[in-house]
Amino acid sequence: MKILVVNAGSSSLKYQLFDMDTNEVLAKGLCERIGIDGSVTHKRPDKPDYKANVDFPDHRAAIECVLALLTDKEKGVIASVEEISAVGHRFAHGGEKLRASAVLGADEIKYLESIVGLNPLHGPPAISGFKACKEVMPNVNHVGVFDTSYYSDMEDYAYIYPIPYELYEKHKIRRYGFHGTSHRYVAGKAAELLGNKNAKIITCHLGNGSSITATVNGKAVDTSMGFTPQDGVPMGTRSGAIDPTVVTYIQKAEGLTAEEADKVLNKEAGLYGVSGISSDCRDIREAAANGNYRAKLAMKILCHNIKKIVGSYVAEMNGVDAVVFTAGIGENDRDLRQEVCKEMSFLGIEIDEAYNQNCPRGEIADLSAKGAKVKTFVIPTNEEYMIALDTQNLTK
Ligand code: ADP
Numbered sequence: 001m002k003i004l005v006v007n008a009g010s011s012s013l014k015y016q017l018f019d020m021d022t023n024e025v026l027a028k029g030l031c032e033r034i035g036i037d038g039s040v041t042h043k044r045p046d047k048p049d050y051k052a053n054v055d056f057p058d059h060r061a062a063i064e065c066v067l068a069l070l071t072d073k074e075k076g077v078i079a080s081v082e083e084i085s086a087v088g089h090r091f092a093h094g095g096e097k098l099r100a101s102a103v104l105g106a107d108e109i110k111y112l113e114s115i116v117g118l119n120p121l122h123g124p125p126a127i128s129g130f131k132a133c134k135e136v137m138p139n140v141n142h143v144g145v146f147d148t149s150y151y152s153d154m155e156d157y158a159y160i161y162p163i164p165y166e167l168y169e170k171h172k173i174r175r176y177g178f179h180g181t182s183h184r185y186v187a188g189k190a191a192e193l194l195g196n197k198n199a200k201i202i203t204c205h206l207g208n209g210s211s212i213t214a215t216v217n218g219k220a221v222d223t224s225m226g227f228t229p230q231d232g233v234p235m236g237t238r239s240g241a242i243d244p245t246v247v248t249y250i251q252k253a254e255g256l257t258a259e260e261a262d263k264v265l266n267k268e269a270g271l272y273g274v275s276g277i278s279s280d281c282r283d284i285r286e287a288a289a290n291g292n293y294r295a296k297l298a299m300k301i302l303c304h305n306i307k308k309i310v311g312s313y314v315a316e317m318n319g320v321d322a323v324v325f326t327a328g329i330g331e332n333d334r335d336l337r338q339e340v341c342k343e344m345s346f347l348g349i350e351i352d353e354a355y356n357q358n359c360p361r362g363e364i365a366d367l368s369a370k371g372a373k374v375k376t377f378v379i380p381t382n383e384e385y386m387i388a389l390d391t392q393n394l395t396k
Helices: 058-072 106-114 123-136 149-151 165-171 180-194 247-255 258-267 270-275 281-289 292-318 327-332 334-341 355-359 383-395
Strands: 001-010 013-019 024-032 040-042 047-052 085-091 142-147 200-206 210-216 221-222 322-326 375-378
Touching: 001 058, 001 292, 001 383, 013 058, 013 270, 013 383, 024 281, 058 123, 085 123, 085 200, 085 383, 142 149, 142 383, 149 375, 165 210, 165 327, 180 200, 180 210, 180 221, 180 375, 180 383, 200 270, 200 281, 200 327, 210 322, 247 258, 270 281, 270 292, 281 292, 281 355, 281 375, 292 334, 322 327, 327 334, 334 375
Parallel strands: 001 085, 085 142, 200 322, 322 375
Antiparallel strands: 001 013, 013 024, 024 040, 040 047, 200 210, 210 221
């Protein structure tokens, strides 16, 4: 069974074609600058990357280009579009109603359109991407996989904010959580490694956007991102959790509109805001190694906040069996893992620091020190595979 996974953004469309019988990615790529001019990068494991400028007035033009490339005699990997059994679409937000991955019909799309206000950046392009794919491939099932659905079983006290309850009822202001597909994938892998489906697992997805999730019995019980992906640990350019009054104070002190204050906290804060150098962890590490105070401070703030959330989730779950690091920073920044896991032995979290510094990249690694009560893993995330798997399970 071959499944196409599509992740449509406002001006981009990423794709991967999976062979689910062999668990292989046959081809993948990225259409960029949709609605501006257009370029495509198409990758096959056995050939050099193909890059070209192609006019992409809209998402439909991009998906048509993807299908042409996938079926191309030289660059392609399938003889015809008929070989694609189903398409999986990534959606950041499924609201309160789309509580699990689902085959997308008229009702689901109507609901997704009704909640774009909750998700103004990702919602509209994801819906346009889906509609374009449905037009071009009307005869196969299209499945929606929602980042938020992993959090659908959280208790009300974990997702209701202590603000007037009417604001939840009226505007659906609550914790939704994000990156759920990644957390579900790595928590599932960790449970497999532990040989315990009921394990208590803390997954740290640390990338450009970062979130931490607590999972018990395969279900998320709490997560650091909230109503939007702004909550939780500091990120590339997002502040993460701060005293909410800072927002209105900045507005008054700097004479900013609500939108401008929002921009400060979303685009000018986090690692970038503190370091003043970059939102990219590698640049900050380099500056810190050269003695830059604000770069060092940015990394310390990040580690401090990760530690705080990990500790609070151990308390919430009354213990933990495994801590997992994933995504760009979690998989690659060895010093950050060491710093976060330092002085956590009273919780049973202890890593083999030498192995942490030397373990191979891009693979699962067990960093736990000998005899540590809690396992610490690096598990490379694979959201696209999770989307393909859900799509297969719902359509086969
Ligand atoms: P996104 O949220 O955009 O998917 P990624 O998961 O790709 O982001 O993570 C991007 C982050 O990972 C960047 O801050 C980048 O600096 C960091 N990163 C990637 N490689 C390394 C590395 N070798 N050391 C430290 N950080 C790294």
